Amino acid sequence: MLASWAARFETADPARDLAEGERCGARLVIPGDSEWPTQLDDLGDRRPYALWLHGEADLRFSCLRSVAVVGSRAATPYGTHVATEFGAGLSERGWTVVSGGAYGIDGAVHRGALACEAPTVAVLACGTDVTYPSAHHDLFAAVRSQGLLVSESPMGVRPTRPRFLIRNRLIAALSRGSLVIEAAVRSGALNTAGHAVSLNRVLAVVPGPVTSETSAGCHRLIRQGKAVCVTSPEEMIELVGVMGDDLAPEQRGPVFPHDLLNSETRRVLEAMPIRIGVGPATIAVTAGVDMETVLSCLGGLAAAGYVERVPKGWRLRSGGPSGG
Incomplete structure (x- = not known):
């Protein structure tokens, strides 16, 4: 060498x-x-x-x-x-x-x-x-x-x-x-x-x-x-980079109307049947909330086009807002 x-x-x-x-x-x-x-x-x-x-x-x-x-x-x-x-x-x-x-x-x-x-x-x-x-x-x-x-x-x-x-x-x-x-x-x-x-x-x-x-x-x-x-x-x-100054933005998926609902309203919506109508009592049991909560949420969900009233109760509205 x-x-x-x-x-x-x-x-x-x-x-x-x-x-x-x-x-x-x-x-x-x-x-x-x-x-x-x-x-x-x-x-x-x-x-x-x-x-x-x-x-x-x-x-x-x-x-x-x-x-x-x-x-x-x-x-x-x-x-x-x-x-x-x-x-x-x-x-x-x-x-x-x-x-x-x-x-x-x-x-x-x-x-x-x-x-x-x-x-x-x-x-x-x-x-x-x-x-x-x-x-x-x-x-x-x-x-x-x-x-x-x-x-x-x-x-x-x-x-x-x-x-x-x-x-x-x-x-x-x-x-x-x-x-x-x-x-x-x-x-x-x-x-x-x-x-x-x-x-x-x-x-x-x-x-x-x-x-x-x-x-x-x-x-x-x-x-x-x-x-x-x-x-x-x-x-x-x-x-x-500098700690705290160069943070990368958190990557997120698309935001659907469903995501903007509060937790109780989302639970009521997720408990709704697609084809047949059910009464508020059945929805309350499925969603795990009380009757008063169901009744207060149904009005807002109906106004937003998520659900509709039918002869036997409530169901998801066909062609309503996408929940992702």
Whole structure:
């Protein structure tokens, strides 16, 4: 290992790297600089010594309210749709999206974020001047204009498998929490999830079809108790936001007229027969209320169109208000 590092040291040329970075429009930041995100200190001895940045946004400021979103490169149409919705939803609410710029979920969430005004950050496993994957040339240009490309590697460095795994710790450390959208049981996204857990960051996943191998890793994280299930950007923000200020709205089903009745009136209504008429005494027994209550409720229910009087007593009115 020492011999390997010694060989790299002999070929290193910091002055050349700085000059090449300046020529490409990138800048180098180190711990102590105003743009350095102090949350990277949580990495301890795994903290990067420096970062190359290429883009218009301020890295430290952008990551104060940020969420990492990662997932499968071989994303399904479901995963791509969900990632785009989360990217746009988070960005619309002023949250920076951090991801890896890869195919699949990464690309979709970056594109979703770019549809709104908040910056998006792509952490690369190569130099910021290297477009990998090559098909993301236009995407990376858009990220530079609205956010940042970030890398530990100087200009010209090509990606390798170890570099992808190493950079994942930065994606997790830069953000308040990480969200996984589609990940197989063996997936690089789960490597990022592991870093989030080790850093005591929030970890959440979006569930997928139970028949989908692409979501099997997400479901395992939920079953192991390592991740929280979320289904909307609001729910993710509730996990990483300010306690009491960023609560997600409680999801509710549709409200039917039936739901607006008080408890005694609802019990009387639920005791009513559909076809035959019955007297108030029978209704009282079925509903478990007294006769006076039944008589007082029947008038209101009849006026609202729920029930009708027939020769043998009372019954539900055909075609009355829906009770759900």
